Amino acid sequence: MDTIHDTTGTLDEALQRLHTTGPEFDGWLSNHGPMAVESLVRGGQAPRVHRWLDQYSERLDAMPAPGDPIRADDWQGALGDPKRLADWIVFFERAVTERPWRDVLAEWWPRLLPGIAAGATHPVIRVGHAVRTLLAEPAGTNAPRLAELAHGLGYWAARHQPLPPLTSLPSVPDAAGALDSVPRIDDQSGGIRARFTRLTAFPAWAEAGPVDPDAARERLGELVGAAVRMYGTHALGSPVMLVHAATAPNAVLRTLPALPRELWAGSLEAAWAASAAVTSVYAPSTPAPAPVPSGAEPEEVFARAAAHGNDHAIKFADTALEVGGDAALGAAVLALDLIEPA
Structure with missing residues (x-):
């Protein structure tokens, strides 16, 4: 789009x-x-x-x-x-x-x-x-x-709210695997601020060491895509709040072109922390089957989101259409089914 x-x-x-x-x-x-x-x-x-x-x-x-x-x-x-x-x-x-x-x-x-x-x-x-x-x-x-x-x-x-100090778990090479490996907090109850205080550890994503700006941008796009597709299999845990596992890193990705390139690697690290944190405190451990592709065109999906009217559904469809592909569009359609219309 x-x-x-x-x-x-x-x-x-x-x-x-x-x-x-x-x-x-x-x-x-x-x-x-x-x-x-x-x-x-x-x-x-x-x-x-x-x-x-x-x-x-x-x-x-x-x-x-x-x-x-x-x-x-x-x-x-x-x-x-x-x-x-x-x-x-x-x-x-x-x-x-x-x-x-x-x-x-x-x-x-x-x-x-x-x-x-x-x-x-x-x-x-x-x-x-x-x-x-x-x-x-x-x-x-x-x-x-x-x-x-x-x-x-x-x-x-x-x-402004920093996350609590976290233990680094073994690295996972790809974004989808890293999100799957994020430990879920034991007590997924209460508001998000209380849940964040229960975070203890995240897996590292890929190998440690310097990341050049172009690689950081590429990996950030990979993270956004993985989070959108994860929504399709984990949204039942919290259909509204799990939207942010994708829209938060996408906000960082959208901001990169306006930032000095030396800030891109740090932006990737923060985006990963945000997406992993939301996943940890809201996503279920066991995925559901991925939604069946609807066959709808991207413009049709977004028009449906606009008619649906819920602010989170609109923003998630916006991000999903930027990711593109059947799985992302399927996740956007699933959000329209799970999130209450305005």
């Missing part, structure tokens, strides 16, 4: 509407609106966007008021403090208007990447969608899209 230029301005209008709302609602549930509308527009479903958003926005909370400004020379104490959510967003809104957005991203990406598990991986996913919109913009200075990047980065900084 090729990138579709939004000649109608629908995406920018939708983002402006969403920027009056906070990144979270009902406690700490993530606002998926910006990610879903970007996927809809990119997938050729722009006419659905505002109608979809009218319904979705009814559940959202207003953007909280900022309080104490974040300072560029004294930000560490505010990292991971959800009470500073609005302060972080204001900080990044100012940053992306004063400096090129790629420079801001390159500075903050390695600072935020250790906390990739933040907000159940939604902040990094939101950043990945924002970067994709900016890369599609010739000048890269579109105000709503710059603001969306600021909201994503601010959300990530406020919810």
Whole structure:
């Protein structure tokens, strides 16, 4: 599915509407609106966007008021403090208007990447969608899209959450085998933050040692594909949450072209940690049979996802279509069957 230029301005209008709302609602549930509308527009479903958003926005909370400004020379104490959510967003809104957005991203990406598990991986996913919109913009200075990047980065900084120290298990050479080898936590109950505290060990993926940037990008694509296909055999464990085992590393993959190449290898490591963590805390140990290919064309599958309306189903279909192939399309169709429609 090729990138579709939004000649109608629908995406920018939708983002402006969403920027009056906070990144979270009902406690700490993530606002998926910006990610879903970007996927809809990119997938050729722009006419659905505002109608979809009218319904979705009814559940959202207003953007909280900022309080104490974040300072560029004294930000560490505010990292991971959800009470500073609005302060972080204001900080990044100012940053992306004063400096090129790629420079801001390159500075903050390695600072935020250790906390990739933040907000159940939604902040990094939101950043990945924002970067994709900016890369599609010739000048890269579109105000709503710059603001969306600021909201994503601010959300990530406020919810920054490193994973616990983990023991490294023997290496597995391929992504699919590595995901299969991830030990499942004994107690798969409670919210994702509580589950993450029970993580103890991951297998290494491939041989240890330096990874050149091009190899890192290739392996990251392999991971996304493996996670999408794993959904087809493990989704019954948690149809909504297992979506993130694929969409989180795909967000990192989408961001690579905007980053300095020296950051690509570290990005691969963090993406693997995020995908493995979600797999460990939500995937069942025993796979189900893979779904039978539906024979549907990619555009048909995404149109079905758009009509289905669930934000996770839309985002997963977007990622599955980027992976391509019968198994990936089958996983996207399975998500439409398992996830409750909007």
